[in-house]
Amino acid sequence: MTTGPNNTGDAPADDDPMSAGTKIGLGVAAALALLVVALLITGAQHSSPSASAGTGSASTTTGTTVPTATGPGVVHVTLSDAQGLGAPMKLIADKSTVPAGKISFVITNTGTIEHELVALKLTGSQKWNTLPIADAGDPPAPVTTGANKVSEANDVADTGTNLKPGETRTLVATLPAGNYALVCNIAAHYGLGMRAPLTVS
Numbered sequence: 001m002t003t004g005p006n007n008t009g010d011a012p013a014d015d016d017p018m019s020a021g022t023k024i025g026l027g028v029a030a031a032l033a034l035l036v037v038a039l040l041i042t043g044a045q046h047s048s049p050s051a052s053a054g055t056g057s058a059s060t061t062t063g064t065t066v067p068t069a070t071g072p073g074v075v076h077v078t079l080s081d082a083q084g085l086g087a088p089m090k091l092i093a094d095k096s097t098v099p100a101g102k103i104s105f106v107i108t109n110t111g112t113i114e115h116e117l118v119a120l121k122l123t124g125s126q127k128w129n130t131l132p133i134a135d136a137g138d139p140p141a142p143v144t145t146g147a148n149k150v151s152e153a154n155d156v157a158d159t160g161t162n163l164k165p166g167e168t169r170t171l172v173a174t175l176p177a178g179n180y181a182l183v184c185n186i187a188a189h190y191g192l193g194m195r196a197p198l199t200v201s
């Protein structure tokens, strides 16, 4: 009320309270900053797994989160090569059997070049590791010479754009019971070993 501006005599008195206040304020600010950082770290740790689950009931969705989810419907797929087209390549899935329904493929490219994941529904007597390499082009089409891909006529889930080296991506697909081949169908990759079986039961 009467503590308005008093010019005289208050100047020295103002100095001390203000500097003390400033110190307290800085202390509080530092503490708050630490708290915020801690919350951000905690939040990040908690949000990763929950974001992984994927949402929606669409047949396929993709995400760029790096999930750590596990469960019967989660298949971790590793795409790898040692030196590009100059050596055998690998497509390794940590499961070969999953229950029918929503399946989350958590795909990581640990190789040196780009890769993709395509799930092909097998029909008739087709086997995952002996699909005819009779196609070429993008999209693949039957050719008489220069074939380096398998047919994608029965493509049921696809990462679309390729994964760059080091990239992880989630592909969610709703698959009915059946036999499938997981392949990378970039030119020559299937033939170099990028294929794995998947049974949906």
Ligand SMILES: [Cu+2]
Pocket: 079, 089, 114, 115, 116, 184, 185, 186, 189, 194
């Ligand atoms: Cu590949």
